[in-house]
Structure formats: C-alpha cells, structure tokens
Amino acid sequence: MITEALLLLVIFILLALLLFSGGGVFRVRRLSAEVETMREELVRMRAANEALRNNLGTIGDERTKSFAEVCELARDLETLRSAIAGSSQCQKLLAEKYGTQPSPELVNRMLAARLRVDRATKWRLAHELLVGEVGRAMLRALRAGGTIERASADAGVPVVVGKGQVKRLQVLGYLDDRLEITERGLEALE
Secondary structure, three states, X not given: OHHHHHHHHHHHHHHHHHHHOOOOHHHHHHHHHHXXXXXXXXXXXXXXXXXXXXXXXXXXXXXXXXXXXXHHHHHHHHHHHHHHHOOHHXXXXXXXXXXXXXXXXXXXHHHHOOOOOOHHHHHHHHHHHHOHHHHHHHHHHHXXXXXXXXXXHHHOOOHHHHHHHHHHHHHOOOEOOOOOEOHHHHHHHO
C-alpha cells in the first residue's frame, strides 16, 4: 500500500510537471492561440500592404518625375549663373537648349518648361539660386537708396563680388539699369 501511494504521488508529480511547467499543456494552448492571432494579423497586414503598394506605385512615379524636373531646373539655373559669370560653354549650352542668351526671358522659358512642378516652387527655387542671401541683402540696401559699395558692405562681401552680384541681378531683371529694384526683385525679397 505504501508503494501504491508512493507510485500515485510520483504520477501526480509527473502529471503536475507536464501540465504546469514551462512546456505544459496550458502554456502550449495559450501560445498556440497567440500564434493563430498573429497569423490572422499577418494576413490582414499583407493585404493592407499590397493595397498601399499598388497606390504608391502610381503616386511614386509621379513624384519621381516631378523631383527629376526640380533637379533639372536647379541644374539649369546653376548653368545660368555660370553663364552670367562668363562661362562661354554654359552660354552655348543654354542657347542650344532654350534658344536665347541669359535674360529674364530665359528664366521664364526655363520655368515654363517644367510642367510637373508648381509655380510657387519653381519661382522660390529660381530666387534662391539666382539671388540668394547676398543678393537679397544687396537688393534691400539698393532699395533703401544705397550705393553698390554700401550694399556690398551691408551684404558683407567685397565690392568686386557686390558688382558681380549687381550685374547678375540686372541681367536677370531683378534690378533695372538705374539700380532700381523691379517687380521681380520685390518678389525675391518676400
């Protein structure tokens, strides 16, 4: 009888170990339920991901094309800056591409050629690359009635650089021949 009780106790201990230990039946059932929940969530996420991927494909292509046009516009504006600074290669390149020499008309043609880029972005980029901070400081000083020397000092650049900047601003229509700020120059200051 003691042997049977002892055997029964060992069986209960082994059964308890099987049911309640780290690899027990209850834990396996709970983990199986969690795995099933995760599988359902994965199926739902895959369906949502596929739907988003299909939508992003068309939007992504349009954004890529728009971004490419912004990059090409920036490259053309930089080429224009170099052409005004005296690069004959850049002047030739722009004349072949747009059929005109550096002028306000050339800037208008460059911007009009970019159909996928909105007007505000095109002009903001043009003002940033063609005028910049030094140009804006010079425009403000010249608008207030200062000389090129005074405008250069206000912008913190040597007079030679200031004269080059004034030349660029005149060629591009931001300043007129009397160093008066034009409507385009006022837009650049905003």
